[in-house]
Amino acid sequence: MGVLSWIADVFAAQPDPPVGVVLGTAALALVVVGIHSVWRVVRNAITIAHEGGHALVAVLSGRRLQGIRLHSDTSGLTITRGAQGGPGVFFTLLAGYTAPSLLGLGGAFLLALGRITLLLWVSLLLLAAMLVMIRNVFGVLSVVVTGAVVFVVSWFATAHVQAVFAYAGVWFLLVGGVRPVFEVQRQRRRGRAPSSDADQLAGLTSVPGLFWVAVFLVVSLGALAAGAVLLGVHPGGYGWPR
Numbered sequence: 613m614g615v616l617s618w619i620a621d622v623f624a625a626q627p628d629p630p631v632g633v634v635l636g637t638a639a640l641a642l643v644v645v646g647i648h649s650v651w652r653v654v655r656n657a658i659t660i661a662h663e664g665g666h667a668l669v670a671v672l673s674g675r676r677l678q679g680i681r682l683h684s685d686t687s688g689l690t691i692t693r694g695a696q697g698g699p700g701v702f703f704t705l706l707a708g709y710t711a712p713s714l715l716g717l718g719g720a721f722l723l724a725l726g727r728i729t730l731l732l733w734v735s736l737l738l739l740a741a742m743l744v745m746i747r748n749v750f751g752v753l754s755v756v757v758t759g760a761v762v763f764v765v766s767w768f769a770t771a772h773v774q775a776v777f778a779y780a781g782v783w784f785l786l787v788g789g790v791r792p793v794f795e796v797q798r799q800r801r802r803g804r805a806p807s808s809d810a811d812q813l814a815g816l817t818s819v820p821g822l823f824w825v826a827v828f829l830v831v832s833l834g835a836l837a838a839g840a841v842l843l844g845v846h847p848g849g850y851g852w853p854r
Contacts, residue, residue, distance in 0.1 A: 622733050625726035629775040634843055637776060641783035645791055655686040656754050658712050658788045664742050665711020666690035666704055673700035680742065682751035691747075702816060708809050709793055709828040713835035716785030719778070720839035728778045732766040735781075779843070786839045789832045797825045 644650050663680050667690050670677050675694035682688045690708075694700055722731040739759040746752045765777045799805035800821060810824040 622729050623727070624729070626728045626771060626775065628726065628844075629772070629779065631844070633776055633779055637779040638783045638787075638840075638843075640780055641787040644784060645787045651791070652686065654784070655788070655792075656682065657758060657784070658792060659686050659688045660739075660742065660755060660758060661712040661715050661785060661789075662708045662792070663688040663690045664738065665707040665714075666692075667742065667745060668711075669707040670694075670700070670704045673703055675700050675704060677745055679747035680745045680751060681748045682746065682754050683748075684750050688751075697816060702813070705809050705813050705816070706824075706827075709796070710789075710831040710835075712785050712792075713789030713832040716782050716789060717835040717839050717842075719782035719785060720842040723778060723782060724842040724844075728771075728775050729766065731778050731782075732762055732774060735762050736766065782839065782843070786836045790829070790836060793825060793828045793832055796828075797822075800825070 644654055659682055663682065667677050667680055670690065670692040675692040678691040678693055680688065680690050690704075692704060719731055719735075722728075722734070736759060739755055739762065743752065743755045743759070746755055765774055769777065796805055796808050796810065800808055800810065805811070808821070810821040810828070813819070813824040814821040
């Protein structure tokens with residue numbers, strides 16, 4: 613396969629999958645996120661998106677990104693250098709809990725356009741960019757394993773398998789982006805997360821942390837609702853006209 617041919621294949625539109633695939637992968641995401649023992653494992657993917665959101669916005673806002681750490685308890689840490697306050701810090705803090713849902717919404721947009729293969733390769737590029745900044749062994753392992761799975765599906769799987777994988781991944785980001793917001797508020801209520809993103813935003817803005825938790829929730833639920841519309845799960849029909 614020549615390079616130009618490969619590029620054409622990546623950007624080409626694929627047919628919409630059957631509605632059963634869309635609904636089935638949505639149900640699968642709900643089950644995966646809802647079962648605690650499963651969630652404890654797959655939540656690492658949400659943490660990758662969370663810390664990736666911090667990192668991306670930090671770079672875009674002019675802060676110096678020093679590294680990212682991902683831990684086996686599904687927590688993470690993004691270390692940046694720059695001013696102690698200002699818009700850069702504000703938007704960097706705001707990006708974490710909203711990133712998985714917004715990435716899911718972006719993925720839903722590409723799927724609505726039929727760009728399944730493009731979505732998979734964009735995911736690979738984002739993971740590769742993040743890998744460069746990982747600073748611990750577990751973090752490297754998490755990103756490499758995730759990237760390897762996406763690569764195998766993108767390169768070797770049939771179009772049908774790619775569609776199922778892509779839709780399942782997007783639904784997982786959309787649904788899985790909601791649960792951590794409730795988790796952080798539960799931890800805050802019990803006094804176990806004094807340095808959460810919401811509390812750091814509260815210290816930066818003098819607006820209570822609960823308000824920022826509410827902002828995270830509105831964004832994640834809004835992204836879920838908009839993503840569902842883009843993917844065709846609404847009374848008006850299936851799919852987005854192309």
